Amino acid sequence: MNGIASAYQSLKDVFGFEGFRGRQEDVLTRVLAGDSTLAVMPTGAGKSLTYQLPAVMLAGTCVVISPLIALMHDQLRSARANGIRAATLTSADADWRETQDAFRAGELDLLYVAPERASQPAFRDFLSAAPLCLFAIDEAHCVSEWGHDFRPDYRMLRGLMDAFPQVPRLALTATADRQTRADVMAQLRIPEDGLVLAGFDRPNIHYAIRHRDNPVRQLTNLMAGESGPGIVYAQTRRKVEDLAEKLAAATGRPVRPYHAGLDPATRAANQAAFVASEDMVIVATVAFGMGIDKPDVRFVAHVGVPKSIEAYYQETGRAGRDGDPSQAVMFWGAGDFATARQRLAEVEEPRRNAERARLDALAGLVETAECRRAVLLRHFGEEPPGHCGNCDNCLEPAGVTDATELARKLLSAVYRTGQSFGMGHLQKVLTGSEDERVRQRGHDRLSVFGIVEPDEARLLQPLSRALQARGDLVATEHGGLALGGSARAILKGESAVQIVVPPRRQRTRRGDATP
Numbered sequence: 080m081n082g083i084a085s086a087y088q089s090l091k092d093v094f095g096f097e098g099f100r101g102r103q104e105d106v107l108t109r110v111l112a113g114d115s116t117l118a119v120m121p122t123g124a125g126k127s128l129t130y131q132l133p134a135v136m137l138a139g140t141c142v143v144i145s146p147l148i149a150l151m152h153d154q155l156r157s158a159r160a161n162g163i164r165a166a167t168l169t170s171a172d173a174d175w176r177e178t179q180d181a182f183r184a185g186e187l188d189l190l191y192v193a194p195e196r197a198s199q200p201a202f203r204d205f206l207s208a209a210p211l212c213l214f215a216i217d218e219a220h221c222v223s224e225w226g227h228d229f230r231p232d233y234r235m236l237r238g239l240m241d242a243f244p245q246v247p248r249l250a251l252t253a254t255a256d257r258q259t260r261a262d263v264m265a266q267l268r269i270p271e272d273g274l275v276l277a278g279f280d281r282p283n284i285h286y287a288i289r290h291r292d293n294p295v296r297q298l299t300n301l302m303a304g305e306s307g308p309g310i311v312y313a314q315t316r317r318k319v320e321d322l323a324e325k326l327a328a329a330t331g332r333p334v335r336p337y338h339a340g341l342d343p344a345t346r347a348a349n350q351a352a353f354v355a356s357e358d359m360v361i362v363a364t365v366a367f368g369m370g371i372d373k374p375d376v377r378f379v380a381h382v383g384v385p386k387s388i389e390a391y392y393q394e395t396g397r398a399g400r401d402g403d404p405s406q407a408v409m410f411w412g413a414g415d416f417a418t419a420r421q422r423l424a425e426v427e428e429p430r431r432n433a434e435r436a437r438l439d440a441l442a443g444l445v446e447t448a449e450c451r452r453a454v455l456l457r458h459f460g461e462e463p464p465g466h467c468g469n470c471d472n473c474l475e476p477a478g479v480t481d482a483t484e485l486a487r488k489l490l491s492a493v494y495r496t497g498q499s500f501g502m503g504h505l506q507k508v509l510t511g512s513e514d515e516r517v518r519q520r521g522h523d524r525l526s527v528f529g530i531v532e533p534d535e536a537r538l539l540q541p542l543s544r545a546l547q548a549r550g551d552l553v554a555t556e557h558g559g560l561a562l563g564g565s566a567r568a569i570l571k572g573e574s575a576v577q578i579v580v581p582p583r584r585q586r587t588r589r590g591d592a593t594p
C-alpha cells in the first residue's frame with residue numbers, strides 16, 4: 080500500500096497527527112509518486128513532515144541537506160523521538176562509523192548532512208552504497224544567487240543529485256520570490272508543475288502603510304490605541320535610542336531599546352523583560368526578533384522601510400502569532416528609498432540587479448492603492464482575493480490620480496535647475512514663489528517658473544515621494560534631486576505616472592490624524 084491513503088495511516092502511527100495542514104498533502108502526493116517538488120511554505124507550516132513521512136514510508140534513505148548544524152540536531156532529536164531511524168553526518172558528530180554502517184545496511188530512514196559535505200565527490204561514492212528514496216534540500220533558496228542567502232556549496236549539490244537521476248528531489252524554503260523560485264527549480268531540475276506554495280496569509284494582522292511626518296506622534300497615537308506589547312523597528316542605533324526615550328516620555332509606557340551596540344547583558348535583559356511583559360514596547364534594529372518566541376505581540380511598526388518585501392513579511396510576522404487581532408504599520412519617507420537606492424551603487428552586479436528588483440517590489444507595495452495583503456501574497460506567488468477587508472487600502476480606499484503632466488513639470492524643473500535642488504526649492508520655483516533664493520539663482524526666469532497651479536501644488540509632495548520610491552527621482556549627495564530611472568521616458572511622454580492620494584484622515588479627539 081502506497082500513496083496518500085497509507086500516508087494518512089503513517090501520519091497517525093508515526094507522528095500522532097490527525098490530518099494534514101495547509102498543502103502538506105499536495106507535497107506528499109507528489110513526493111510519494113516520485114515527482115520532484117519545490118515546497119514554499121512559511122516557517123512553522125510543517126515542511127519537515129513532507130520529507131520525514133516519505134522517509135519512513137519509502138524504501139531507501141532520505142538524504143536531507145540542511146545548512147545549520149544546530150537545526151539538524153533539533154530535527155534529529157524530534158525525528159528519533161517519533162521512532163524514525165535518523166542520523167546526522169556533521170563535524171560535530173562522533174558516531175560517524177555507526178552512521179555509515181547503518182546507512183550501508185539500509186537501516187536509516189533519514190540522513191542529515193551539511194551542503195559542504197554533501198557536495199564532495201567522496202560523499203557521492205558513499206551514497207552509492209545503499210538505495211536512496213529522496214533528496215530533501217532544506218533552505219533551498221540558498222541555491223539561488225537571486226536569493227538573499229546564496230551559498231556556493233548549494234550550487235555544487237546539483238552534481239551530487241545529477242549522479243542519482245532516479246532519486247526525486249524535494250526543495251523546501253520559507254522565502255522565495257518569483258525569480259529565486261524559478262532559479263531553484265531550474266538548478267534542481269524541478270518541473271514547472273512541481274511548485275507547491277501556500278500558507279503565507281496572516282489574516283489576523285491588519286496592514287497599514289503610511290507616510291511618515293512625525294514618527295513620535297504617529298507612534299504615540301498607535302500606542303494609545305494598543306496597550307499590548309509591540310515592536311518598533313528603526314534603522315539605526317541612534318534612532319532606536321532616540322525613539323525609545325521619546326516614546327517612553329510621551330506615553331508613560333515601559334519602552335526599551337535593543338540594538339547591537341548595547342552591551343550583551345543589557346540586550347539580554349531588555350529582551351527577557353519584553354518577552355515577559357504584557358505592555359512593553361521594544362524599539363529595535365532588525366537585529367531583534369530572530370528566534371524570539373512571544374505569541375502576543377500586538378503590533379509591529381516600521382519607522383523607515385524594511386530591506387525587502389520578504390523582510391517586511393518576516394518582521395511584521397512577529398505580530399499576532401497567537402492568532403488574535405494585531406497590527407503591522409509602516410511609516411515611510413521618500414528619503415528611505417533615496418538612501419537605499421544610493422546604497423545600490425556600491426553593490427556589484429548581478430546582485431545589484433536583484434537588489435534593485437527587491438527595492439522596486441517594495442516600492443510597489445508601499446505605493447499601491449490596492450489591497451496590501453493581495454499585493455503581499457501575490458509577491459509570494461499565491462493567488463489571493465483582491466480585497467481582504469483588513470488593511471488600510473481596503474478599509475479607507477485611497478484614490479489614484481494620473482499625475483503624468485505634473486510629473487513632467489516637476490522633472491523638467493529638476494532638470495532646468497541643474498539637478499541639485501531639494502523639493503522645497505523646486506516647489507517654490509514651480510509655484511512661482513517670490514523667494515529671495517529663487518531670484519538670486521535666476522530661477523524666476525526659467526520656463527518652469529510658476530507653471531503649477533495652487534490646487535495642483537498639494538500633489539507635489541506625494542508625487543515626489545512616489546517618484547523617489549520608484550527611483551525616477553534620486554537624491555544627490557548634497558540632498559538635491561536628480562533624474563533617474565524612467566525620468567526621461569516620463570519627460571518624453573512615453574511613460575505615465577499614477578499616484579496614490581491618501582484619503583483625508585479623520586481628526587481624533589487628540590487633535591491628531593489617526594496613525
Ligand code: ADP
Binds near residue numbers: 097100122125126127
Ligand atoms: P517548518 O519546517 O515549515 O518551519 P516544522 O516542520 O518545524 O515547520 O513544523 C512546525 C510544527 O508543526 C512542528 O511542531 C510539527 O510537529 C507541527 N506539525 C507539522 N505538521 C503537522 C500536522 N499535520 N498536524 C499537526 N501538527 C503538525
Ligand code: ZN
Binds near residue numbers: 451466472
Ligand atoms: Zn486588504
